[in-house]
Amino acid sequence: MSPEWNRLTPAVRVQIEAFQDAPPVRLPELARALGVSVKASTLGPGISGEIRPADDGGFVIRINRHDPPKRQRFTVAHELAHFLLHSDEIGNGIEDDVLYRSSLSDRREQQANRLAADILMPGDLVAEAREAAEEKGVGDVVLYLADLFAVSEAAMRIKIGQ
Numbered sequence: 225m226s227p228e229w230n231r232l233t234p235a236v237r238v239q240i241e242a243f244q245d246a247p248p249v250r251l252p253e254l255a256r257a258l259g260v261s262v263k264a265s266t267l268g269p270g271i272s273g274e275i276r277p278a279d280d281g282g283f284v285i286r287i288n289r290h291d292p293p294k295r296q297r298f299t300v301a302h303e304l305a306h307f308l309l310h311s312d313e314i315g316n317g318i319e320d321d322v323l324y325r326s327s328l329s330d331r332r333e334q335q336a337n338r339l340a341a342d343i344l345m346p347g348d349l350v351a352e353a354r355e356a357a358e359e360k361g362v363g364d365v366v367l368y369l370a371d372l373f374a375v376s377e378a379a380m381r382i383k384i385g386q
């Protein structure tokens with residue numbers, strides 16, 4: 225797992241792990257448990273997602289409803305990672321473009337991407353599923369695991385180091 229995962233408090237890690245019992249990770253339920261609402265919206269051109277303070281004191285994530293479902297899912301995890309790691313820097317809100325760049329530094333964006341990957345593809349669960357897939361003899365393991373975890377092939381390939 226990433227340094228960002230290890231920076232979370234044990235209580236928060238336990239809270240996330242409760243939604244990682246089987247693939248795909250239950251992301252909408254996790255967001256709700258963290259007090260963050262998620263809305264598919266029409267966003268500005270070139271914007272994949274944003275996170276802003278909500279009127280009720282929580283936060284709201286908006287994702288581009290025109291993006292493919294797996295992409296929307298990664299965006300939710302990325303914005304949740306900003307919430308978990310950078311809540312002091314969200315201010316009135318941050319917007320991520322298609323390359324997940326925002327007003328935050330590139331370093332912050334990389335942190336959010338790494339934690340998003342840990343949320344969507346927990347190491348133990350991926351290793352277990354990979355072993356089962358190889359025993360079963362599925363043709364393309366990366367493609368199979370990407371579908372199972374509802375992430376892009378590119379994200380899964382990075383995760384399992386292929």
Ligand SMILES: [Zn+2]
Binds near residue numbers: 320333
């Ligand atoms: Zn971002």
